Amino acid sequence: MSDTLVSVEHLTKFYGDHLAVDGVTFGVRTGEMVSIVGPSGAGKTTALRIVAGLLEPTSGSVTIGGVRVTGPPPDVAVVFQDYSRSLLPWLTVLGNVTLPLRAKGLSRTAARTAALDALAAVGLDGTARRRPRELSGGMQQRVAIARALAYRPKLLVMDEPFASVDAQTRMDLEDLILPLRQEYAVTIMLVTHDIDEAVYLSDRIVVLSPAPSTVLRVIDVDLPLPRSQTATKELPGFARLRHEVLDLVRARTD
Amino acid sequence: MSRLTGLLWQAILPAALIAGYQFWAVRAHNPYFPPLGAIAREFRATWLGPGFTEHVLPSLWNLVRGYLIGLLAGVAGGVLLGRVRVLRDLLGPLVGFFLTLPAVALLPIFVIALGIGATMQVGVIVFSVFFVVLVNTTAGMRAVDAALIDVGRAYRIGPLRRLFLLLLPAAAPYIVAAARTALSIAVLVMVVSEMVGAPYGIGAVTLLAQQEFQYARMWAGMVLLALLGYSLNAAFALVERFTVGRWGMVATTGEGRS
Amino acid sequence: MIRRAVLPALGIAGAAGLWESATRSGLVAPTDVPTLTSTVTALGDLLGSVPFWVAIGDTVRSWALGLVASAAVAIPLGLAIGASERAWRFVRIPVEALRPIPPIVILPLALLILHGGITFKIMLIMQGALWPLLIQTSYGVRDIDRVVLDTARSYRLGWWRRVVFVRLPAALPIVASALKLAAASAFAVALVTELIGGAPGLGQLLVVAAGGNDLPRVYALTLVAGLFGLLVAAAFGALQRRVAQTR
Ligand SMILES: Nc1ncnc2c1ncn2[C@@H]1O[C@H](COP(=O)(O)OP(=O)(O)OP(=O)(O)O)[C@@H](O)[C@H]1O
Numbered sequence: 046m047s048d049t050l051v052s053v054e055h056l057t058k059f060y061g062d063h064l065a066v067d068g069v070t071f072g073v074r075t076g077e078m079v080s081i082v083g084p085s086g087a088g089k090t091t092a093l094r095i096v097a098g099l100l101e102p103t104s105g106s107v108t109i110g111g112v113r114v115t116g117p118p119p120d121v122a123v124v125f126q127d128y129s130r131s132l133l134p135w136l137t138v139l140g141n142v143t144l145p146l147r148a149k150g151l152s153r154t155a156a157r158t159a160a161l162d163a164l165a166a167v168g169l170d171g172t173a174r175r176r177p178r179e180l181s182g183g184m185q186q187r188v189a190i191a192r193a194l195a196y197r198p199k200l201l202v203m204d205e206p207f208a209s210v211d212a213q214t215r216m217d218l219e220d221l222i223l224p225l226r227q228e229y230a231v232t233i234m235l236v237t238h239d240i241d242e243a244v245y246l247s248d249r250i251v252v253l254s255p256a257p258s259t260v261l262r263v264i265d266v267d268l269p270l271p272r273s274q275t276a277t278k279e280l281p282g283f284a285r286l287r288h289e290v291l292d293l294v295r296a297r298t299d
Numbered sequence: 300m301s302r303l304t305g306l307l308w309q310a311i312l313p314a315a316l317i318a319g320y321q322f323w324a325v326r327a328h329n330p331y332f333p334p335l336g337a338i339a340r341e342f343r344a345t346w347l348g349p350g351f352t353e354h355v356l357p358s359l360w361n362l363v364r365g366y367l368i369g370l371l372a373g374v375a376g377g378v379l380l381g382r383v384r385v386l387r388d389l390l391g392p393l394v395g396f397f398l399t400l401p402a403v404a405l406l407p408i409f410v411i412a413l414g415i416g417a418t419m420q421v422g423v424i425v426f427s428v429f430f431v432v433l434v435n436t437t438a439g440m441r442a443v444d445a446a447l448i449d450v451g452r453a454y455r456i457g458p459l460r461r462l463f464l465l466l467l468p469a470a471a472p473y474i475v476a477a478a479r480t481a482l483s484i485a486v487l488v489m490v491v492s493e494m495v496g497a498p499y500g501i502g503a504v505t506l507l508a509q510q511e512f513q514y515a516r517m518w519a520g521m522v523l524l525a526l527l528g529y530s531l532n533a534a535f536a537l538v539e540r541f542t543v544g545r546w547g548m549v550a551t552t553g554e555g556r557s
Numbered sequence: 558m559i560r561r562a563v564l565p566a567l568g569i570a571g572a573a574g575l576w577e578s579a580t581r582s583g584l585v586a587p588t589d590v591p592t593l594t595s596t597v598t599a600l601g602d603l604l605g606s607v608p609f610w611v612a613i614g615d616t617v618r619s620w621a622l623g624l625v626a627s628a629a630v631a632i633p634l635g636l637a638i639g640a641s642e643r644a645w646r647f648v649r650i651p652v653e654a655l656r657p658i659p660p661i662v663i664l665p666l667a668l669l670i671l672h673g674g675i676t677f678k679i680m681l682i683m684q685g686a687l688w689p690l691l692i693q694t695s696y697g698v699r700d701i702d703r704v705v706l707d708t709a710r711s712y713r714l715g716w717w718r719r720v721v722f723v724r725l726p727a728a729l730p731i732v733a734s735a736l737k738l739a740a741a742s743a744f745a746v747a748l749v750t751e752l753i754g755g756a757p758g759l760g761q762l763l764v765v766a767a768g769g770n771d772l773p774r775v776y777a778l779t780l781v782a783g784l785f786g787l788l789v790a791a792a793f794g795a796l797q798r799r800v801a802q803t804r
């Protein structure tokens with residue numbers, strides 16, 4: 046379990062002369078779920094877009110599986126924060142999920158099978174022929190997750206994937222992700238500013254400072270698996286970790 | 300209001316207008332304003348007999364050709380301008396000039412260069428359609444949501460799929476709105492181009508009828524053109540409903556011209 | 558920054574160079590397209606001639622009057638129609654049926670009755686500009702946020718105040734963009750009345766020049782038409798931006 050899949054080294058990003066990310070270094074091991082938390086504007090999205098190859102760093106580097114990232118790598122899938130903008134309204138749910146697979150070279154039937162499997166895995170059987178806007182927000186976000194899973198990535202990168210759904214749906218989606226990790230054997234990097242969510246889902250948490258962001262601390266989450274919204278969140282360990290992260294995030298924003 | 304009374308309420312004014320015209324025209328014996336029966340008879344005689352293949356079809360054929368060529372070229376050019384900034388900067392002022400130059404003003408130039416005939420007519424129609432579609436497609440390409448561009452890049456969608464499944468549909472509200480505007484402009488330009496000496500076509504027959512004091516025929520021409528304008532517009536509303544409407548997108552009102 | 562200024566200039570210069578060299582080299586027959594230089598000379602002659610300015614005056618006057626007349630009828634009517642669902646339904650069918658009719662349709666009839674004078678031009682311009690303005694205004698007025706309207710009612714603003722202070726301002730951006738389109742199409746229709754209907758103005762000069770096979774003059778006049786179009790678009794674009802800002 047200890048081999049490193051992603052290593053982010055001395056990442057620095059200037060927007061013009063505004064320094065957003067200042068020498069961020071951390072790693073993600075294969076099979077791990079790592080959360081990146083930090084106050085709003087800390088540079089979380091920036092760091093994540095660089096990892097996904099959507100943005101060039103000013104200096105520093107990202108390597109995934111030993112290969113340096115220079116553009117969107119083939120085995121990385123991204124779930125964007127704004128589900129309503131990241132689904133293609135003119136395609137059906139199925140079309141949205143199959144599009145990346147077809148682009149990857151899968152045959153029509155193979156893409157279809159993989160897509161239907163992924164949709165079933167996120168609990169969306171029977172919606173394949175609908176259009177995104179006919180679904181609720183939570184369902185749309187699950188389509189985006191299915192699209193990412195069907196892609197069979199080594200690394201799944203998610204930018205505040207549950208930020209724009211209601212609290213109940215959010216918990217449902219969190220609990221959806223946990224078992225899928227095993228099922229799809231995927232390493233996950235999750236950006237969030239919800240500390241409970243980070244503690245609940247992660248194996249490790251990278252806490253960033255306000256911009257220009259640096260890594261304040263990397264915290265190991267030693268809570269037992271499998272996790273549960275009720276039992277896990279009542280553990281003393283959960284409260285302690287939550288407290289620790291909160292203090293870090295708070296101390297620098299005040 | 301119930302559905303039926305609602306419909307009745309809507310029908311009052313058009314019915315009154317038509318009945319009022321008929322009532323007045325029958326009595327007034329004004330040669331300029333023939334009664335509806337005379338117009339209908341002349342309509343049948345002029346447009347539905349041999350006139351259909353002689354005048355209506357050629358007009359429509361020119362319209363369809365010119366419109367489609369202009370539309371396709373405009374979309375293609377718009378994609379190019381939308382993607383390549385240098386081209387956009389380089390051609391910006393020229394495109395702006397041709398966008399605001401009314402296509403009808405180019406008739407003399409087209410007549411001089413191409414003579415009177417179908418080539419000239421199609422040429423002016425192409426021109427009138429091209430720039431509206433070009434400018435709005437460019438704007439549409441520029442307005443594609445950055446989130447969608449990210450999706451395309453992150454999932455490594457290839458150039459063809461990216462263009463046809465991602466960029467063009469995303470720009471569709473602009474393109475469809477422009478195509479609709481362009482269609483009504485194209486009808487106008489088609490008719491005008493037939494009024495500068497063409498020997499055949501709906502516009503030619505209609506203007507000639509007026510010059511030859513055939514007022515019922517002139518009215519038949521006006522009615523046909525009105526029907527044409529109306530039904531093309533209605534057909535387009537359907538296109539809009541089944542594309543951008545179904546995707547929950549709204550057609551924009553972009554840059555116009557005439 | 559530099560690119561923003563240099564490239565457009567380069568584009569214009571390139572097009573001019575292309576025009577001049579294509580016509581000079583004989584690539585394009587001089588009987589088809591005049592050289593740029595002869596066109597510029599013709600333009601210079603035009604700018605110094607009285608009939609040209611008279612024609613410009615004719616075109617601009619009919620364009621402006623036609624546009625103002627359209628707006629004067631369409632905007633108040635659009636406000637009234639838009640403010641009442643019943644009124645809108647009552648006029649819906651004729652309005653939607655008359656709108657897509659190209660103004661050219663009534664040209665033969667209008668020519669017959671009005672003999673190609675300025676009233677004739679204004680009538681045709683109105684057929685082109687009035688309906689879109691009317692429909693857009695009424696859409697703008699009806700599209701208003703329910704909450705704003707309910708607020709106005711709860712403060713017991715009367716019908717008149719609601720229309721003038723609540724509905725009209727809310728509709729202004731749409732009206733401004735419709736006006737921009739109307740201004741452009743009014744200009745095109747004005748040219749049509751002159752080209753086909755023989756009304757005095759820029760279009761008539763074009764017909765005469767084309768008839769006399771005076772190519773440089775034809776091109777110079779077309780250039781003038783394009784520049785006027787640009788001017789109109791710029792002016793109404795500025796108006797539109799202003800309206801959008803004050804919101
Ligand atoms: N395209 C850009 N151009 C200029 N500055 C930017 C750009 N994107 C982000 N920034 C700036 O960089 C900093 C980090 O932004 P980023 O979006 O990465 O933060 P974040 O941690 O994701 O914030 P949030 O929690 O609000 O999503 C912010 O100060 C932001 O203003």
Ligand SMILES: [Mg+2]
Nearest residue numbers: 089090091204
């Ligand atoms: Mg962010």
